[in-house]
Amino acid sequence: MSVLVNKDSKVIVQGFTGSEGTFHAGQMIEYGTNVVGGVTPGKGGQTHLDKPVFNTVAAAVEETGADVSIIFVPPAFAADAIMEAANAGIKVIVCITEGIPVKDMIYVQEYLNGMDCTLIGPNCPGVITAGEAKVGIMPGFVFKTGKVGIVSKSGTLTYEAADQVAKAGLGITTAIGIGGDPIIGTTTKEAVELLMNDPETEGIVMIGEIGGNLEANAAKWIKENGTKPVVGFIAGETAPKGRTMGHAGAIVGGADDTAEAKKRIMRECGIHVVDSPAHIGQKMAEVLGVTA
Amino acid sequence: MNLHEYQGKSILKSFGVAIQEGVVVDKVEDAVAKAKELTASTGTEWYVVKAQIHAGGRGKGTVEETGSRGVVLAKGIDKVEETVKGILGGHLTTLQTNGVGKRVNKVLIAEDVYYPGESEPSEFYMSVLMDRDKGRNIIMYSTEGGMDIETVAEETPHLIFKEEVDPRVGLQGFQARKIAFNLGLSGKAFKEMTKFVAALYAAYEGCDASMFEINPVLKTSDDKIIAVDSKVTLDDNALFRHKDYAEMRDKTEEDPTEVEAGEAGLNFVKLDGNVGCMVNGAGLAMATMDIIKMSGGNPANFLDVGGTADAERVEKAFQIILKDENVKAILINIFGGIVRCDRVAQGVVDAYKNMGNIPVPIIVRLQGTNAVEAKKLIDDSGLNVHSAVQLQEAADLVKEILA
Numbered sequence: 001m002s003v004l005v006n007k008d009s010k011v012i013v014q015g016f017t018g019s020e021g022t023f024h025a026g027q028m029i030e031y032g033t034n035v036v037g038g039v040t041p042g043k044g045g046q047t048h049l050d051k052p053v054f055n056t057v058a059a060a061v062e063e064t065g066a067d068v069s070i071i072f073v074p075p076a077f078a079a080d081a082i083m084e085a086a087n088a089g090i091k092v093i094v095c096i097t098e099g100i101p102v103k104d105m106i107y108v109q110e111y112l113n114g115m116d117c118t119l120i121g122p123n124c125p126g127v128i129t130a131g132e133a134k135v136g137i138m139p140g141f142v143f144k145t146g147k148v149g150i151v152s153k154s155g156t157l158t159y160e161a162a163d164q165v166a167k168a169g170l171g172i173t174t175a176i177g178i179g180g181d182p183i184i185g186t187t188t189k190e191a192v193e194l195l196m197n198d199p200e201t202e203g204i205v206m207i208g209e210i211g212g213n214l215e216a217n218a219a220k221w222i223k224e225n226g227t228k229p230v231v232g233f234i235a236g237e238t239a240p241k242g243r244t245m246g247h248a249g250a251i252v253g254g255a256d257d258t259a260e261a262k263k264r265i266m267r268e269c270g271i272h273v274v275d276s277p278a279h280i281g282q283k284m285a286e287v288l289g290v291t292a
Numbered sequence: 293m294n295l296h297e298y299q300g301k302s303i304l305k306s307f308g309v310a311i312q313e314g315v316v317v318d319k320v321e322d323a324v325a326k327a328k329e330l331t332a333s334t335g336t337e338w339y340v341v342k343a344q345i346h347a348g349g350r351g352k353g354t355v356e357e358t359g360s361r362g363v364v365l366a367k368g369i370d371k372v373e374e375t376v377k378g379i380l381g382g383h384l385t386t387l388q389t390n391g392v393g394k395r396v397n398k399v400l401i402a403e404d405v406y407y408p409g410e411s412e413p414s415e416f417y418m419s420v421l422m423d424r425d426k427g428r429n430i431i432m433y434s435t436e437g438g439m440d441i442e443t444v445a446e447e448t449p450h451l452i453f454k455e456e457v458d459p460r461v462g463l464q465g466f467q468a469r470k471i472a473f474n475l476g477l478s479g480k481a482f483k484e485m486t487k488f489v490a491a492l493y494a495a496y497e498g499c500d501a502s503m504f505e506i507n508p509v510l511k512t513s514d515d516k517i518i519a520v521d522s523k524v525t526l527d528d529n530a531l532f533r534h535k536d537y538a539e540m541r542d543k544t545e546e547d548p549t550e551v552e553a554g555e556a557g558l559n560f561v562k563l564d565g566n567v568g569c570m571v572n573g574a575g576l577a578m579a580t581m582d583i584i585k586m587s588g589g590n591p592a593n594f595l596d597v598g599g600t601a602d603a604e605r606v607e608k609a610f611q612i613i614l615k616d617e618n619v620k621a622i623l624i625n626i627f628g629g630i631v632r633c634d635r636v637a638q639g640v641v642d643a644y645k646n647m648g649n650i651p652v653p654i655i656v657r658l659q660g661t662n663a664v665e666a667k668k669l670i671d672d673s674g675l676n677v678h679s680a681v682q683l684q685e686a687a688d689l690v691k692e693i694l695a
Contacts, residue, residue: 027630076532101530102422103500109427110459139629139661154575156627160683163627163659180574183427209575212424235578238563238585239594246559246574246596248529249424259582276586277579278683 002129003149003174003194003201004092004118005068009133012060012090013038014081015072017048024072024096024137025049031134036064057088070126070135071095078122079104086117093185094135095122102248105183112185119185123247125155125177136177138162146171148284149195151188152207153180153214153247157235157277161205164281169290173201180247182212189218196227203229203288205280206271210236211250211257216265223269229287232271233280234259293526296344298400299540300504300524307495310488310518312510314402316344323376327369327401338404339366341375343384343396346545348523353386355379356393362386365404372401397544405520409513415520416475416511417441418489420496420504423456431455431463431493435475437508463493477511484517492519499537500530549615556608558597565590567690568613568622568652570606572597572631580625583683587690592619599631606636607643610650621653621693623686628660637666641673653678653693657686 005011011028015021016038026049029035037052037060044055054060057069069090073081078097085093100122112119120127126136131145142159144166152158158177165172176191178184188208195201208215215234222230236245236252237259244251252258263273274283285291295303301311313334315326331337343350343362350362360378376399383393406413415437423430434452436444445452453474457463465486472485488509496504505523512518531538543551553560559574563581567589571577574596581591593613597605606624613622626636640656657680658666670679678693680686 023630075529099529101500101533102502102527103497103530106422106427106429106459137630142629142660152575154573154579156571156573156629157575157579159627159629159660160576160579164683182422182424207575209578233579235575235582238565238581238591239578240561240563243561245561245578245594250574250578275582276684276687277576277583278687 002132003198004120004127004176005129005133005135005174007032007034007132009068009092009135010034010036010064010066011068011070011133011135012036012057012064012066013070013072014057014085016040016053017043018072021072022049027140028134031140033133033135036066057084057090061088061090066090068092068135069094071097073097075099075101079108082108082119083111086112086115090117092118092120094120094124094126095185096124096126096137098123100181102182105181109183109185120176121179121184123181124179124184125158127174127176128172129174130172138175138177142166143175144171147173147200147202148205149173149198149201149203150175150205150207151191151195152177153209153249154207154235157207160277161207161280165205165284168281168285170281170284170288173198180209180249182249187217188214189221192218192222192230193225196225201228203231203284205284206230206232208232208234208262209247209250210234210239210245210252210259213257215262216256219266219269219271222271226270230271231280231284231287232263232266232273233277234262234266235277293528293531293541294346294545295524295526295540296346296398296542297342297522298344298398300522301519303499303524303537304492304495304519304522307498308491309495310484310516311522312402312405312518312520314400316398316400317376317380318398320373320377320380323372323401324369327372330401330403331369334403336403336407337369338407339372340364340402340404341366341372341379342400342402343379344398344400345384345394345396346542347386347388347394349386349388350384353384353389355382355384355396357382376401395544405510405512405518407513411513411515413513414511415508417444418492418506418509420493420501422502426456428459429457429496431457431471431489433471433475441507457493462497463490479515481511481515481517484515488517500527500533501525502527549612553595553612556605558595558605558609558612560612561594562616563591563593564618565592566618566620567694568592568616568619570595570597570609570613570622570624572599572626576625576627580623583687584623584690587687587694589621589690589694592616602635603639603642606639607646610643610647614650614652619652621655621690623690624654624656625683625686626658628658628662632662633658633660633666634662634669637669640677641669641675644675644677650676655680655686655689655693657681657683659683
């Protein structure tokens, strides 16, 4: 078991023949991901990385039965690419693209409303189910197979957490990078819920940052519905108010979206919050009663 | 991207939003002639001279050199030059300038709109922004205009109203009417307000804004509704659609080091601490700042070098961090994924050699792809660089060096 993607996922790559798409599709294939083809409008009929290229997502779905798509399309065209994937019946859409205008994402969110699909991202590292499928840009070797799920807004901080978890004698089921933009398809709460319902996942690492209230919402849900221990960290304790820290969504607006406020709420909801990002793995081992 | 008041107003006007008219001046000698031009179109000989800086609280702020306020009423054409002289070229300190005066390079000479008439003028507050919870735009408004909205939110939260816009159909007429009713308007002013709200929302969507704050929106004594001030922030990610707005960027309002870093593809935010840092990824960069604090230091910056941490970038990042004399140590924290750690390590060594002497100790923590090779490269280089593999080791090294 796993969530979102597994060895049976049939994955297509939108923006397949571009430099990003080519590089990361190659890495995904090397990891063992079942990449069945790609989409680049105007290049349909060609073969790229030994896989078929299609003009449209609809054609790719029809020919290959693809159910997962990963998007490497430039920001100006990414919203369109997400909607095309949803329209073609793709069930899990992972959008890596950084820098999509907020207005475009408001429309995307509205378009996806009520459709039977899950959007991960945008501006995210993707999703990886250890040992089965890598649908993202993360270094696969860091994600050793195991029993801990990760939900995170950040890329490299996710790799950091996965590495610590592995070194603590544990490993990963699925890691979900939800993305650092103000509007994202899957929230922290939704990603945590997926992992709570996954029988193979025994503990969850939840990594957030300043800005918005996704972590607080997830914490409240965990308090009511949680069945597994959750270790939490919020980056940006030292970030100044009113400045965007790299991620478009990482900005302290009010009193409730500081790192301190979020950590307080998470603690009140029974999450094992660490103040130091160096203690994520150790804390997870401790709450699961594992010694490295 | 933040805009000046006069730039924001020009965008609003282009979408049909009624504004307080004005002329922009960057030389004192032009002031009178420009003011006369304004009078030719508005009829009034009373003016409000407003400093154009990216900070609020200008009316209560003080110009260091002259003691003038940042917003001053000039009651007559003969007062214009003197008033402009008191503001233009000076340094304006307000509650939002963090104790440092901001140089005023331009002033807006605007028509006075608080003239007496049939009814009393009244001020409202109005902003448009995205509600992050819902992922939808809202219009937030209040009868308490002209005041700091945070104070209103604290003292009289029931006087703040919100209207959510459904993106599928946009702002509807009933919503504009509701806003005008809630603001207590009737007759001509009511109609004017519904038009104002509709135009304002169209402007927000049309220019890909991420925030509009109009404070105050004024009902004049003859029942016109106009924007007297404008605070407009545009979505940086959408500037590719608006080349004309992109050109409005005023780099003199930004930290020069941050501008330089941006041009080199580095995401940099200057802070006040004593330990510089260089990290790949925004989340890990914030986490690294936090770990500096926990180790007894204070972060001097946020710096995300991005996905390609080669020698050139590392060198540029060093140069930028070292501009800050408060920096006592630098922590480099790279989690190599696609980026190979040994390449980054070579970049550090090369940058170090190119720059001759880096006067502060450097802690390099490289983890991930080829981390072992990277550590060896650093350790064998003979440079004043401390290497670590685990994040905790790096934290301990920071503590040790600062002690």
